[in-house]
Amino acid sequence: MAQSDNPSEPQRDLWIRVRARLKASVGEDVFTSWFARLELEEIVDDLVHLSAPTRFLCSWIQSNYADRILEAVQQDAPDIARLQVTMRVNGQARPRITQVQDVAPSSEAPAMAAAAIVAPQALSTPRLIRDNTATKGDALSGSAIDQRMTFETFVAGGPNEMALGVAKQIAQAAANNTVTFNPVYIHSTVGLGKSHLLNAIAHATQQADSTKNIVYLTADHFMYHFITAVQRQSALAFKEWLRRVDLLLIDDMQFLQGKSATEFGHTLGTLLTGAKQVVVAGDAPPRDLEMLDERVRSRLSGGLVVPITTFDVELRRAIVQRRADQATARFGMHFPVPVIDYVSRVVVSHGRDLDGAVNRLVAANQLTGELITVPLAEKTLGDLIRSREARRVRIEDILKIVSRHYKVPRNELLSARRSRDVVRPRQIAMYLAKALTSRSLPEIGRRFGGRDHTTVLHSVRKVEQMIKDDVELGQEIELLKRMLEE
Template sequence: MTTGDTEQLWLRVRARLRAAVGEDIFTSWFARLALEEIVGDLAHLSVPTRFLCSWIQSNYVEKILEAFRAEDEAISRLHLTVRINGQARPRLVAGSDVSPERVETAAQEAEVRPVPASSAGTMFGAAGGAPADALSGSALDRKLTFETFVAGGANEMALGVAKQVASAAANNTVTFNPVYIHSTVGLGKTHLLNAIAWAAGASDAGRNIVYLTADHFMYHFITAVKHQSALAFKEWLRRIDLLLIDDMQFLQGKSATEFGHTLSSLISGTKQVVVAGDAPPRDLEMLDDRVRSRLSGGLVIPIAPFDMDLRRAIVQKRADQASSRFAGLAFPAPVIDFIARCIVSHGRDLDGAVNRLVAANQLTGEPITVGLAEKTLQDLIRSRETPRVRIEDILRIVARHYNVRRTDLLSSRRSRDVVRPRQIAMYLAKALTSRSLPEIGRRFGGRDHTTVLHSVRKVEQLMRDDGDLTQEIELLKRMLEE
């Protein structure tokens, strides 16, 4: 891509961001964001301050990546650095080692990696002499510990079990096995898995504890097969003392089969396994019956949506943490109540709300009030007013509207009277739900994510050319949101 092409791409991305977030937010957070270069599938961006870098990383990464992908689908990663004396360093070179789907900051001076095994609570080197960079766990977050976890009625059972697992693992014993924690997004599953890893390893840095996201597990497995080292990979897995797998719903294909073998092997060898996913084991359609049965036969713990008391406790905890970092910062009780009452989606939005108010206070000097919260948190509050739309609802409404059977939408039929409603249903699933493209594909009869992406873009193109279709889809949206 030439310099001119890169500049034009960046202008289009900025225009998309401005349209998506509004002029005020764009001016506050994106006006000083610069595109340094594009290397392969990675876009290198820079900002003038560490604070701005951290703020964008915490709140707007997905929007920026979405804007890039809309203009160039080949771009799938971001690299965010702080400009020093007007210069962004380091520059990137083709093949630079940057973790997929992560944003790294120059303020951290390093890629996010598993912590060295010499540190307490971290056992992520390779077993059996394999290179540590070839076989390692996913990165842990030092902030996600039991001490920072806020307990309430919705999650107290999950927290109690997690502490028992960590305590038993620290003493080389096994309690419930396997443990499966499930909830919708943002309710604390990842926090608990990180907390178990830190607590279980605190007393013995040599204990082999591995935390893996499902996509990291698949990456290891596919890489091992590609390099004909599958036996070494399996041997590494079977030497683990405590295995923690996150985002189980993303595991698919032969990697899911390999996970089933690993699960059986570790449990048979009295090694602890803890898994987290967004649905109970019986709903994990990509797993075979034997693995689903094995997970269901362990201890299955749901985390319920947060009630008002727990939301308030979370906001209060995050506000206290912020006040300890910034002198003179205060969150009045009415503001705490306002956030807890109006933001009901999940814990990450509560954290984001506190971060936004801190940023607004630090940048403008304006005291934190309910008025400032109303102004700063408009989009989070609006999301509360929109009912949650399920893919099942979309299938039902679209099937009824176009007079086709739900089974036809999920089938491989290619007749026009089925293809168009199916594409519209996929478009609505992407537009109205938080499900990823692979998830939507699985719910639509096990289709590939590229099929979903093609359908979404096809409908978007048709809507630009056909005003009647646009009105029809808006009608479907209103029907789904009623």
């Protein structure tokens, strides 16, 4: 087949048929988990190029389902012999790679003395570099640590003051071979600085003592490395490597699940016993990470749990002022005080949106030559403000509201009880989860006590019918929606 910048109409039709075959072959649950987010980028000669939204999904598909996908493609295109999966960044796939770099077999290096995680700009397949001659400090170099995220660039305020103080104390203690709080768990909604603090801890510790073995891993990297180790029968070496780290930083804990979560629990116990420091970040308190093993949640809860709350207007203004000062120093433009006040008042979601708002104003000034004014901000940031007006609803929020409204304990909503006083609130909670969150049916089922997606679908349809038949119930559910969205 000839190469094209985008899939041609026949190629898109082929991919639709391939998706249908995969769904019929593996079932809807597996298809939704692993195949639904794959997209066809191009078909070139004997190679089919797909893209996925995360590095972990790229690696998992390539390692576990490449043959199955090729078989499905070859039913229509028998000349296709190779499959490549790359990661999409900002909706765009990485360029096609003619030769994929493989991880060295485990037999070449039975012991893992140090490791470096390939940066996000590298190949879509992350790898563990095994180098028995590497020093401890090499564990930090080449990792996914952002060089810009230091304590000096962190903007402090009331909502994050405690987390910042704890992070600095951890870095100082780790550099001095002592442990103050262990493990430390930092949690907040998206964009409030968790990853920044983890990166800052790593930077400060490494600067104080370059011989420290510091490992920063996102949850999907941890899952990938553990699964790869198991497949290559090197799990024991992987565990031994992890147990030699001085400072382990795990980000996005909410994405860790299954065997990897269990393995993290064992590793956490070993690190704590050895007085090693562990810092974890997630989007909810440990008790609400229901996909994790109870022992893991218990160990995290038993350490120091530090929340970062929603930014208040003072902290938002400090962030906007810092970004505006940086833009002024770089481009020589002027950010009037009313503009800084306006942005900090109307962009209320999180720090990344505040950064984005300043970047938009800089771009508007550079491209159009308009002075940075409040009218320009109103025009430039309108869609950003509107897109963030609705509060991000979490399943945990729904469980709390429904539990309080119907006077049913939260654990009953997640239990197997079938009495009417529990079943109806549970069905309403599932309906609200489908209506107000972006979670899939299988994920909602897992969050509601490990139920099947068909149970969730039945509950949603049941409540939809009850709303049609009962006006009062419809009004009651609308009230719950308003309570959740306020």
